Amino acid sequence: MIRFDNVHYSTNNINIINGVSFELRKGDFTALIGANGAGKSTLARLCNGLLKPSRGAVNVGGFDTALVRTSRIAKFTGFLFQNPDRQICKNRVCDEIRFSLECVMEDRAEIEMRCERTLEEFSLDGERDPFSMSRGERQRLVLASILATEPELLLLDEPTTGLDYRECMHIMECISGINRKGATVLMVSHDMEIVQDFAREVMVLNDGELLAHGSTKDILRDGPLLASASLLPPQITELAVRLGAGYENVVTVDDMVSAVKKKREGAE
Numbered sequence: 624m625i626r627f628d629n630v631h632y633s634t635n636n637i638n639i640i641n642g643v644s645f646e647l648r649k650g651d652f653t654a655l656i657g658a659n660g661a662g663k664s665t666l667a668r669l670c671n672g673l674l675k676p677s678r679g680a681v682n683v684g685g686f687d688t689a690l691v692r693t694s695r696i697a698k699f700t701g702f703l704f705q706n707p708d709r710q711i712c713k714n715r716v717c718d719e720i721r722f723s724l725e726c727v728m729e730d731r732a733e734i735e736m737r738c739e740r741t742l743e744e745f746s747l748d749g750e751r752d753p754f755s756m757s758r759g760e761r762q763r764l765v766l767a768s769i770l771a772t773e774p775e776l777l778l779l780d781e782p783t784t785g786l787d788y789r790e791c792m793h794i795m796e797c798i799s800g801i802n803r804k805g806a807t808v809l810m811v812s813h814d815m816e817i818v819q820d821f822a823r824e825v826m827v828l829n830d831g832e833l834l835a836h837g838s839t840k841d842i843l844r845d846g847p848l849l850a851s852a853s854l855l856p857p858q859i860t861e862l863a864v865r866l867g868a869g870y871e872n873v874v875t876v877d878d879m880v881s882a883v884k885k886k887r888e889g890a891e
């Protein structure tokens with residue numbers, strides 16, 4: 624779905640991405656982690672053709688982003704910016720969703736049907752003015768507008784920043800749902816708990832270089848790797864590493880509960 628071949632990106636003579644290569648397959652759920660300024664947002668923008676590599680090649684859904692129009696990539700890609708307010712352009716919730724659908728399809732009946740369905744699924748009031756809603760609600764609206772188009776590829780830049788726990792879980796369940804239906808997800812996040820609970824693979828970016836790309840379990844348990852990218856492991860994996868034997872496969876809280884139960888049963 625996405626292939627980077629030795630990608631470099633620089634602007635104003637500053638190198639932001641330095642020789643990054645990786646491949647995401649259809650249906651992957653990958654998190655991109657790294658400290659502030661590591662180049663995560665830049666890498667996400669390289670994925671949807673908003674930025675073109677200075678050197679190397681980016682291939683998305685079979686298209687070389689340097690050779691194809693960005694609008695062609697937008698037909699099958701949903702992109703959530705770090706700040707939802709940069710994406711909202713209409714005064715009514717239903718118009719916002721409709722607008723997003725109109726960008727990728729023409730059938731009026733289909734657009735209206737999807738618009739209604741999306742309002743219901745996301746418990747949104749179609750008549751409201753987006754700018755009178757809370758940040759969490761606006762984030763939900765932007766995500767709803769994107770998901771209404773059923774993109775094959777979902778690029779999310781910090782989708783849960785500024786949300787409370789409930790809003791965060793609701794949004795992550797929606798993202799998980801579309802991934803289960805087959806969409807490929809690349810999610811920038813610095814919330815290690817979210818990464819641990821939802822992503823199956825993780826890429827670690829530091830100073831524009833890709834330090835690692837592997838399973839969530841392997842990456843989050845690698846303390847020295849995370850430290851070299853100025854990141855801290857989530858509490859659960861840190862504890863699991865310290866507990867040692869019997870806790871090798873612990874990634875989530877649920878895993879920890881099962882591992883503790885197993886140990887107890889073994890001791891009895």
Ligand SMILES: Nc1ncnc2c1ncn2[C@@H]1O[C@H](COP(=O)(O)OP(=O)(O)O)[C@@H](O)[C@H]1O
Binds near residue numbers: 634639657663
């Ligand atoms: N248009 C730009 N001009 C100059 N520097 C930029 C520009 N965009 C990003 N940068 C710099 O590139 C680095 C990576 O930025 P970014 O991709 O936003 O990182 P992240 O999302 O990981 O915080 C930062 O040091 C940032 O200051």
Ligand SMILES: [Mg+2]
Binds near residue numbers: 663664
């Ligand atoms: Mg960023």
